[in-house]
Amino acid sequence: MAEGPIWDKPRRRLLWVDIPSGTLFEGALDGDRIRVTRTHTFDGTLGAVVPAEDGSLLVAAQEELIVLRPDGTREIGPRLVVPGEGRRLNDGAVDPAGRFLVGTMLIDGESEHERLLRVEYDGLVTVLDDDLTLSNGLAWSPDGHRLYSTDTLRRRIYVRNYDPADGAVGERRVHLDLGDDYPDGITTDAEEHLWVAVWGAGEVRRYAPDGTLVDRRAVPAPNVSSVAFAGDDLDRLVITTATVALTEQQQRDHPESGHLFVVPVEVPGLPVTPWAQ
Template identity: 65%
Template sequence: MRAASPATATIHRLAEGPRWDATRERLLWVDILDGVLFEGTLHEERITATAEHRFEGTVSAVTAAADGTLLVAAHHGLVVLHPDGTRTPGPRVIPAGEPRRLNDGGTDPAGRFLVGTLSLGGPSTREALVRWEADGSVTTLDADLSLSNGLAWSADGHRMYSVDTLRRTVHVRDYDPDSGAVGPRRTHLQLAEGCYPDGIATDAADHLWVAVWGTGTVCRYTPDGTLTDRIAVPAPHTSSVAFAGPDLRTLVITTATAELDDERLRAHPQSGRLFTVPVDVPGLPVAPWAPPAR
């Protein structure tokens, strides 16, 4: 089993949502609980933060448009962060007063943004996965999840993977990037007791990389669901993954200190950092966000 190396000095409470903006060669990520979006550079597997953007409440995901505009999943809805620093509210996804927040999100091959929800009020079976359409409307793809999490697509864009963390399941469904039509979801991976899939990403060989919360590992699976590789991370709460760098051959792994008691923090003092590991097969490029037509 290969091991990942720490790439940052900063300790995050809940680092998540890494995204590589290839046009600007910058890494984007968030600390959900601190409500901070980070921009940074990657050099020789080290990550240096270069800018911070603070939000009220949580901030759980980010993606970049071709012109550098950022789309951010804030606590209850989406926010557009323009290159000049101004912000424009997007659609509100969670109605006022509900004990829920937005969670992981990402762009499909056509540049539409999808984002899921997480319950703040105890166990749930009604968490959602929604998509912001090109016409500005919001479509609900799922409304019966326990905790909506990572998203990824196959190389041809016709298979979509999505995570339901508390059910320890990675789903797959047919997907038409042109029309946005989706087929019924089916189980792609069912992880063992105590293993909770979180963020995911696909590589150029159509293998799926899964950050497994609670285990300090990132696992790589073939298209038929066979485990083929495992990365060890010296932090139990591995939260997400992304391929970064000009050649997309650096796997970035986010981790958390959240939900670790003092004893486990002492045993895993590097928890909360970002980690990197070189990979032989490059990642798939992630499509830039395509803002809806005004």
């Protein structure tokens, strides 16, 4: 299950994870294809990865954070999920000031008590939400003062005011309600249009700031998990997909499921803020 793509622009590398296998991938863009250049394996699941300025990687493992240094050494960070609860860390992202945000999900069954967490500079953890069904994609407006967050099983994307300087957040409100569809990973472009990976629909959608659907890009795989801008000019969308939850017949009908796809776009994305370790 490919998930969580992120473009590390200083090193011109794409990062993403395979959640069930606990594998972190590094890759290079080669035209409209992605070439794997390195892999790292962890115990348990992986939910997300983000780069630091020095090239270190912060990895959301199953219950805790792990720092992978450029020389390959690993450092165990804070545990964010209580052992034995049957939860794991899911999608995560760095805010405009360098703090790491990550959500949780129940591994089996349904929940209305999943969390969106923020790890502060001193390592303490702030709970932003504790009433989610499945915390998923995160994105910010170009000025950094609006946070978009996904609650997949409620089929909603929320927005709230956000102050990167002091971390203050405003009241959460519904930005998009996808009706019968399931939003997963998200990203914003330079015009603050929100690109949404729609699980089960085989596409990503572009929504204007007022919520109007203005574009959609289909891929030959139904379970689209996330989306990110990549390339020197941030003018290509990388779309991740998954085979999980597909029947054998669906996998035969969609043999490219689980692949990554690269799609050119006219409006570029936003640079990724490095994690402030």
